[in-house]
Amino acid sequence: MIISPLLRTLLVSALLLAPSSSYAAATCGSASFENWLGDVRTEAAGKGISQRAIDAALNGVTLDNTVLTRDRGQQVFQQSFEQFSGRMVPPRLLRGSDMLKRYGSVLGRIEAQYGVPGPVLVAIWGLETDYGVNTGKFPTIRSLVTLAYDCRRADMFRGELLDALRIVDRGDLTPTEMRGAWAGELGQTQFMPSSYLKFAVDFDANGRRDLLHSAPDVLASTANYLASYGWKRDQDFAPGTANFAVIQQWNKSDVYARTIAAFASQLAKAP
Secondary structure (H helix, E strand, C coil), X not given: CCCCHHHHHHHHHHHHHHHHCHHHHHHCCCCCHHXXXXXHHHHHHHCCCCHHHHHHHXXXXXXXXXXXXXXXXXXXXXXXXXXXXXXXXXXXXHHHHHHHHHCHHHHHHHHHHHCCCHHXXXXXXXXXXXXXXXXXXXXXXXXXXXXXXXXXXXXXXXXXXXXXXXXXXXCCCCCCCCEECCCCCECCCCECHHHHHHHCCCCCCCCCCCCCCCHHHHHHXXXXXXXXXXXXXXXXXXXXXXXXXXXXXXXXXXXHHHHHHHHHHHHHHCC
């Protein structure tokens, strides 16, 4: 698993805004963790999140210094397209072809509804978590609490924490189920909680939007994300096209976006 593109975009924006963040400036270092958590509980209840969900998610939660170490140890993505795609695509190509066949019927229905072809979705799925194998093991609520209490991007992660509580409240996932990457990304294509709320769909019609366990939900939700940014049905997605610009909404790194497009093109040509 690599850093989620959705998270990378949020982190860049938040770092640029950090010095003027009103919440961070007002509270950073000025409240004990217990008092701060009490304020989060009050805010969540005031925003209509049930006490049941608040208690289930926040009772007994503690800070995680490993998350802070990961956060402070990030390095800027510096590999070339040739280096990155050469490392990421070949080991995933055969299984990606198998996934296209295994979920062919589901992917066909998804394309009919959202216009996004299966190879693009499978390429993203493979690059993000090796088709759901490496989704991460960090407790999501604990990670978000830690980053929201920290001084660097308090506003951003407090918002993501509240959205994680909303996911619990609407019954999609339990706090125990919510495990993912160190900064709160969830699911097999690594949605931040805010994106989970906006774009997750219940494509398998079981009453839950489950991006951890349901491949149909994962693939359809990823398609919904791309469609929401203007994906054009039955058109090319090579660099320079309108659909490639949509892929760049998934990940603003040109290297990553080009790798998605190249991987998808190879999958589309696979026998």
